[in-house]
Amino acid sequence: MSDHETVLVIGGAGYIGSVNVEALVAAGKRVIVADNFEYGHREAVHPDAVIEECDIRDGDAVRGMFDAHTIDAVMHFGAYAYVGESMTQAERYFHNNFIGGYNLLNAMRDHDVKRIVFSSTCATYGDVQEVPIDESHPQQPINPYGCSKLAFELLLRSYEISYGIRHAILRYFNASGATAEHGEDHNPETHLIPLVLQVALGQREHISIFGADYDTPDGSCIRDYIHVSDLADAHIRALEYCKNESLFCNLGSEHGYSVREVIEAARKITKHPIPAVEAERRAGDPPRLVASSKKAKELLGWTPRFTDIDKIVETAWLWHQKHPNGYAW
Ligand code: UFG
Numbered sequence: 001m002s003d004h005e006t007v008l009v010i011g012g013a014g015y016i017g018s019v020n021v022e023a024l025v026a027a028g029k030r031v032i033v034a035d036n037f038e039y040g041h042r043e044a045v046h047p048d049a050v051i052e053e054c055d056i057r058d059g060d061a062v063r064g065m066f067d068a069h070t071i072d073a074v075m076h077f078g079a080y081a082y083v084g085e086s087m088t089q090a091e092r093y094f095h096n097n098f099i100g101g102y103n104l105l106n107a108m109r110d111h112d113v114k115r116i117v118f119s120s121t122c123a124t125y126g127d128v129q130e131v132p133i134d135e136s137h138p139q140q141p142i143n144p145y146g147c148s149k150l151a152f153e154l155l156l157r158s159y160e161i162s163y164g165i166r167h168a169i170l171r172y173f174n175a176s177g178a179t180a181e182h183g184e185d186h187n188p189e190t191h192l193i194p195l196v197l198q199v200a201l202g203q204r205e206h207i208s209i210f211g212a213d214y215d216t217p218d219g220s221c222i223r224d225y226i227h228v229s230d231l232a233d234a235h236i237r238a239l240e241y242c243k244n245e246s247l248f249c250n251l252g253s254e255h256g257y258s259v260r261e262v263i264e265a266a267r268k269i270t271k272h273p274i275p276a277v278e279a280e281r282r283a284g285d286p287p288r289l290v291a292s293s294k295k296a297k298e299l300l301g302w303t304p305r306f307t308d309i310d311k312i313v314e315t316a317w318l319w320h321q322k323h324p325n326g327y328a329w
Helices: 015-026 059-068 090-110 144-163 192-200 228-241 259-270 294-300 309-322
Strands: 006-010 030-035 050-053 073-076 115-121 166-172 174-176 207-210 225-227 247-251 276-279
Touching (some): 006 015, 015 030, 015 073, 015 228, 059 090, 073 090, 073 228, 090 115, 090 144, 115 144, 115 228, 166 228, 174 228, 192 207, 192 259, 192 309, 207 259, 228 247, 228 294, 247 294, 259 309
Parallel strands (some): 006 073, 030 050, 073 115, 115 166, 174 225, 207 276
């Protein structure tokens, strides 16, 4: 059943985008996926979605998409997101994450599209003073990735003031887990959970623990792992919410798990010993990131269903067993 609303999903062939497309289709939306397939996978796009191969850095191509389709709202997942890479490639990050977004907003303004849900990040907060982190925490990003995301947040606010485009800025913590159909397949892979599962699949010898001497109970870094299905649920709610007003909020499970706890959960789920080796700290890693999601809960009526790391890892493991080489099989 379609409610006849058409949503353009930028980056809908990526990890978080593809799960959101799945949720939009289930909610009865018509979906157009725009992706340049640099990191996205055609196989990850829901069969009911229309595919537009488009790079948002190309303003004419973006306008062309809006000319060709009647679009009611936009979800934007099309950013570069490797923190480490961004440290030496600020231009690339601003070109895609800021200029690309600028092209998108101009096309929206020119075609009278008034709603956008944007994937932002807890990396916009920078050096975290205390956890849980709520939205009143200062935003002082410490890497070009976080800076580019914050810059686009400010552009969104400006385009609301000048042109009345309403936005939902959703600041994710650590997206994780999988649905039956869609999981995490990055190249290169840098994220903890898929790397741990690659060890269980026999594709890696061991997992490195980046830093064992942090000021945390077991010495390893603590993160807030939020399941992609819970993220998608929040996006569907945010899409409705910003029909009336804009919003910015965190999306996390409000539970912190250390690197060692994640590895232990994976050992339990996969029944593989998963050898772990202590390694140097990774530059730029804050010791502890845990969200307060109070605002999202209150404004969106959202409650994350996955708060237990075992369950999150289990969903990822099911997907990785089915797709040991990711989407390339
Ligand atoms: N880690 C290891 N070994 C590995 C990989 C990761 O110990 O082989 C550790 C990291 O040091 C970190 C934790 O596992 O402490 C999680 O690392 P991820 O790379 O999975 O995720 P990050 O917390 O670094 O990054 C995530 C998102 C980014 C976002 C960032 C916000 O992937 O896009 O959170 O800080 F910007």
